[in-house]
Amino acid sequence: MAVSKRTAMAIKSYRNQAEVLVKNYLLSDPFIPYTAILGGILASKVVYDLTQLISAFYFRGYAGLTKIQRIEWNNRGISTIHALFIATISLYFVFWSDLYSDDNLAGLVTFRSSPFSTFALGVSVGYFLSDLGMICWLYPALGGLEYVIHHSLSGIAVAYAMFTGEGQLYTFMVLISEVTTPEINMRWFLDTAGLKRSNAYLINGVLIFFAWLVARIMLFVYMFYHVYLHYDQVSQMHIIGFLLVFVVPSALATMNLMWFGKIIKGLRKTLAKRQ
Template identity: 50%
Template sequence: MMDGNMGYSIIADHATSSNQIRWLVSVFGGIVMCKIAYELTGVISPLIFKGFLKLENKQKLEWKNRGFSTFHALFAAIGSMYFLVFTDLFDEDSKEELIINRSSAASDTLLGMSIGYFFSDLAMIIWTYPTLGGLEYIMHHGLSLFAIIQSLVSGQVQFYILIVLFTEITTPFVNLRWYLDVAGKKNSTLYLLNGVAMFIGWLVARVILFVFLFYHLFTHSDQVKLVFYPLGYYTLLTIPPMLAMMNLFWFWKIAKGMIKTLTKLRKQS
């Protein structure tokens, strides 16, 4: 394992002035993206759902918050899939450079914008606590910010960060479920189909994909040991399991809800 001086030299090499400017711009861009999506949600929603204007202020706040949450989820998931699947950035045989050390200006920008989102959402959660979520959301966002910032500054383990960011693909289903519930569509076919899609999506993206992540960490342990010491190394060994435990807890709740709904429908038929 590399010593502390070597680890900090990696960070220093990656943190050039041009990189730092790009990071700041991308983080700010992520915050602006959230603000625009938040305001647009408030403008478009009354055109789609007439009852929006009759909602309580807390519901309107959460409605618009989930608007920019959905936008970021799609942005992060599509961007992550692009780097993981459709480019050779992390292809085992495309470069001699270790996978843990691979990054690009574009992937840095994606991480920076996601940092802007998590900052924005975490600020709203804390400011309006507990309207937009409890301690589990603060923990999730805090851990995510900590890991993404480390990866961005060091230029390491972006492969694993992008895998975790791709799991945001489940967020639109979670938000749509909330929208339909507030709109009084809990007994609709769309609500049922969305619940099934959310269950399958969560199983694939937040359970099975995490199994692959841990498998990749195990089979590339020789590279993992070279992550800048000691903070990055132990972060990589602790944060993914903590996120996985939260994902399993939420998956259990989703599964219980789906079983309850399907059982109710079967009794009615």
């Protein structure tokens, strides 16, 4: 009985120490970015391993894939989970949270941040670092130069907003575009699984078209309009942050338009085959 009581007290003591460690160090304001980045990297590794494990058990065609196809399959599992996470968080901060609302008078909108917003951006930085590392290591099997540019620009912009607290609203606006990633990945999964002529493949193409139009075309127009309306606040940012607000979204918007042209061409080709 005494042993059990001592064990319970020891467990409680370790738990209290762990809580103090998390509260005073890992989640204290100076350490939040580093904790979040590390968490994003570790989460990417866990999701990669889980995707590999689940796919091996539940998808009969997985074992028949080539080594590089299995790596890309697992890699797309990571990007899908990250996209669902960051797109949900971004939608919340941009449209539902009052943190960046014009009705909130707590300072300029371009300088507002919170521990939660900083942590979410840090997780995203961890993902971009992990994915960029895999792309470069296996280049060009997981993506060409456009993917390296996209991930590099995104990672730099997100990291800057995370560390400085500047322009987080516009960073979240851009990150909403990640909502298109699951559809893109599903298209690759269907193609790899030999279901290119299925109805699911056609429906997926239509979903990609509308999701891309809203999240990567119209939303960027809205972001630039918001910057225009709040230019007096944007102009007070540090020169690096000021340039990132204009340069990175402009570059990504250009790439989005180029990819959108390919999406339209691919959808038209798919629909023509169905007639």
